Amino acid sequence: MKIAVSGGGTGGHIYPALALIREIKKRDKNASFLYIGTENGLESNIVPREDIPFKSIHITGFKRKVSFENIKTVLRFLKGTRDSKRMLREFKPDVVIGTGGYVCGPVVYAAAKLGVPTIIHEQNSIPGLTNKFLSRYVDKIAVCFEEARPFFPEGKTQLTGNPRASEVVNYKGKSGITALGLDPAKKTVLIFGGSRGARPINNAVIKTLGELRGKPYQILYITGDVHYESILKETELHSNPENVVIKPFVHNMPELLPGIDLAVTRSGATTLAELTALGIPSILIPSPYVTENHQEKNARALSNEGAAELILEKDLTGGSLVNAIDSIILDPSRLMEMKQAAKKMGVPDSADRLYTLMNQLIKK
Missing domain, CATH: 3.40.50.2000 (Glycogen Phosphorylase B;)
Incomplete structure (x- = not known):
């Protein structure tokens, strides 16, 4: 099984991805992974320390007000999509999972356009702009709060919770x-x-x-x-x-x-x-x-x-x-x-x- 994962910017997007990867490794010793993030995000330091293959693209988020910078962001998105398609074609994943952050936009969008099965994971009760955008293209949407359901297409959305929860319950005592x-x-x-x-x-x-x-x-x-x-x-x-x-x-x-x-x-x-x-x-x-x-x-x-x-x-x-x-x-x-x-x-x-x-x- 080959799994490509993307998530970045903050630990809230990265740690759930790593928790899921660790769970998959326990169940499938032969599983292989590719993590696509950005060089400037925390993921560029955290992911390689976990001995997970890491590649990066350059992408920034949209400004919420009219700005010339948003034109640059569109151009970066298009280039990021092209770069992501190249990486995914080389890796040939069975599924692509996005756990949030701007970097997921071009990566998961590229996977959807290539016909690769896709999942996005939304940790918060109010989804971010990237996951709202991707919800139109992905196959499944995993949420952690029931409050997030109304923001997504009903038929695609499922309550899964956050994989980090499964890690903490393995510890006992004081x-x-x-x-x-x-x-x-x-x-x-x-x-x-x-x-x-x-x-x-x-x-x-x-x-x-x-x-x-x-x-x-x-x-x-x-x-x-x-x-x-x-x-x-x-x-x-x-x-x-x-x-x-x-x-x-x-x-x-x-x-x-x-x-x-x-x-x-x-x-x-x-x-x-x-x-x-x-x-x-x-x-x-x-x-x-x-x-x-x-x-x-x-x-x-x-x-x-x-x-x-x-x-x-x-x-x-x-x-x-x-x-x-x-x-x-x-x-x-x-x-x-x-x-x-x-x-x-x-x-x-x-x-x-x-x-x-x-x-x-x-x-x-």
């Missing part, structure tokens, strides 16, 4: 948090704003350090690499509480999550897939700086079902954050209700669903 010096007997709150951190979340946490001292729960606070040194200087002024462990970044998040009782985080699609797969309640602070405000829509999908509490960034303060944490972690019945609601929304067999959909398409 070894991840004990390795970081946390007490496995205590309730644990994870606060993180993604790999680069989130300044508004960091500002709120710093203001609460004195108040967090003496709380009956412990906190794992991941600042993001770029903020770590400045946060350490701030904590020296406040005398860092013993129940707050601060780290710049954690590479083994799937191993860590089973030991977490409550997460405070942004509402990127991959993060939410991981949390719901494990039934972890959350306090979500969506980034307002993303396309079509999709993080807030993601967050509301969970908060409307009782799986999360939503705090808009404009309403975030140290006081509102501590009050929200206390209202959940110190209330056993509410914590359990939120766990059950989160678990109900999870799709732990998402990789299996996407793999099955892919096989059905190939065998047609």
Whole structure:
């Protein structure tokens, strides 16, 4: 079996693709892959480290207002389509899967025009422009939120969830948090704003350090690499509480999550897939700086079902954050209700669903 994959720009597009590739490798030792991305995206560094053949095309996204740059983008799209056709003809894939980002546009479009079976995977509740465009040409559309269905042709669309969810459920126990010096007997709150951190979340946490001292729960606070040194200087002024462990970044998040009782985080699609797969309640602070405000829509999908509490960034303060944490972690019945609601929304067999959909398409 030969599978071509394209997805890029952010980890939210790349990590689901890699999770699916790992799942396929487990099931088919003879499967071969080609990943098509861009040289400027994160994928150019992440994918080759996974020992996956990688090729690149040059493509940029459309500006949402009238701009001469959009003419250049059209020309890049046409060249990217030609380059993608050449790569696909050489590789001869049985299926092409796009997981989002501008690079998927010419790659998946080229595959469709060549008559290769195609699937796009939409992680968010509000689809991006690329997947909306491609939905007219692909054979199948896999979504992670029911809220995304109305944006796509009904007959093509299927709820599969995010393949990252299938990876985190393979980890059990609390070894991840004990390795970081946390007490496995205590309730644990994870606060993180993604790999680069989130300044508004960091500002709120710093203001609460004195108040967090003496709380009956412990906190794992991941600042993001770029903020770590400045946060350490701030904590020296406040005398860092013993129940707050601060780290710049954690590479083994799937191993860590089973030991977490409550997460405070942004509402990127991959993060939410991981949390719901494990039934972890959350306090979500969506980034307002993303396309079509999709993080807030993601967050509301969970908060409307009782799986999360939503705090808009404009309403975030140290006081509102501590009050929200206390209202959940110190209330056993509410914590359990939120766990059950989160678990109900999870799709732990998402990789299996996407793999099955892919096989059905190939065998047609």
